[in-house]
Amino acid sequence: MPPAFVEFLQFLLSGITSGAIYALVGLGFALIYNASHVINFAQGEFVMLGGMLTWALMSAGLDLPLAIGAAVALTVLAGLALEKLAIEPARDADVVTLIIITIGAGIFLRGVVSVTLGKDFHPLPSFSGDDPISVLGATIMPQSLWVLGVSALVVIALQLFFRYTLLGKSILATSYNRDAARLMGVNVGFVLLLSFGLSAMLGAMAGILIAPITATNFEVGIILGLKGFAAAILGGLGNGLGAIVGGLLLGIIESLGAGYISSDYKDAMAFVVILGVLFFMPSGLFGRRRTERV
């Protein structure tokens, strides 16, 4: 293989790995946005909870698979509690108010974790070892394959859920038209609760998958949440496919930008691309064009 190609492949592989995580987080944003038009800024904290709880449970003596299962379940509980205790009581408030509530919930979750589990960084063991795998001269870590594989499975499972189950269809119906869905007998309140649970699950899984690569602490959700939000915006808010494409694109732009141009402007380049896309396509790559009827 020519060195230039190997180099390109290396950038691409590392970009796709980061991108898959952004996509999972972005998907969480999309789910909740669809059900409620709320942008859940506590999404990053779900990511953090997944990683931190897995670490805490493991240090309490649980096996990795068991700790992962329990951490995901606990994060889903946190997501449900957030909806029940903070969003639902304020359901008549503006969307902006609800968004501010989610920001507050995020700060609260960070605070609770920093007080109870500490402020240190913690590693998780890689799921299947630390020996890099060679792909046409470039290298990829086994953990990255886990990230990519699980992300793909989650996306497929979500598709099946939305397409073939009544529950999935009622979520879709609510996202298309809330009032019409309610008139058709969909329990809109339950759909909202469910979407928070699902988003929390996606976030927790992203947090657990990435923790062996980056380590985790109580603040890791801030940046990952921001990147996931950017991915969701780039793809078109509320569009699942858009969030995935947006996430992968964001990861690849960052990696290629850092590799070929300058690592100083890595984040800036990603955001320039996002601004550029939004300038020409205000509702994102896959967003529905909204028309205002007069």
Add this chain to the structure above:
Amino acid sequence: MTHSFKTGLMLAGLALGALGLADPSPAHAEDDPIRVGSFLAVTGPASFLGDPELKTLEMYIERLNESGGLNGRAVDLVHYDTAGDANKARTFVKRLLEEDEVDVILGGSTTGTTMAVIPLVERAEVPFVSFAGGVSIIDPVKPWVFKTPHTDRMACEKIFEDMQGRDITRVALISGTGGFGKSMRGQCMDVAPTFGIEIVADETYGPGDTDMVAQLTKIKNTEGVEAVVNAGFGQGPAIVTKNVAQLGFTVPLYQSHGVASKKFIELAGDAAEGVRLPAAALLVAEKLPMDDPQRPVVVGYKATYEAVHGEGSVSTFGGHALDGLMLYKGAVEAAGGIEPAAVRDALENTRGYMGTAGEVTMSADDHLGLGLSAFRMLEIRDGDWALVE
């Protein structure tokens, strides 16, 4: 009835007498306690600095008082928590100087809080020993300001000195964009030519980045790189270390003193094997050779601190506070009193004091007084530190 009245009268008389004794003394009578003022970031983002610093000051001042005080006088600690906020630091130092009328100020956990109070201290002409890292605190030299911790410039010099021993001249730099990484990057660029080192690649990464493979691939493909230096702290250097291993990049990797803790080895795992970094002697206290002059100091401090605060709790930051307190103690003993100008001169004349940070010899144009011996070059072997001979 009469009895208790009499007792009351007697007590009142005693109290008056006590007041009468204390009252007419001027602000600083010969047997009044010496007042040590301190402002540290005990809470907030820099609490990992301020917390061990305060614990150390409290512990050693208590020990000092138990053993008869300083020049026969008791020592009082007046402390305020800045939470790392420079504005608060200014307010508190003002209070220390004007209301508490302290004889010396020890502290300032961060460079920011230290720099903010320097004008106040200089105006009040009170000796001031800072525990913060920045080189700007003592460069240029300010008459009343001293500091104890080594600087990031010295970390760069230590790394480059080690490279000279390995015949390395072409070096790639990868640094975090946070304050620490940025500052050290600048210092390393600055001193590299003095050691005949050429920086052939210069990459950065953001504080929350999860992957530095792209930057490292670029470095790997740069012609003739003989070593990589990573300036940064937090989880970034651990990711860099793992990514270097992933790429099968085998040139020597140097980390900074910013990750000189067991946490780094835990985070980077097997990839950390063979990584070198400069660190304070405290980190390897028990591993120092028996005849190392610094050994008794660091082993003693470690034992004292961990006896109270638990196994593995000692940090270099608390050591900086101990050095500050001991430098002041030495200066007061040398000056024979706490008269500020005399203490200042004595501080400046400190010769060969062995502290946790290294041997301190101050002068009129060096208010830090540490040589490169302050840092030990360590290598990570079998998940533990090993001294590089």
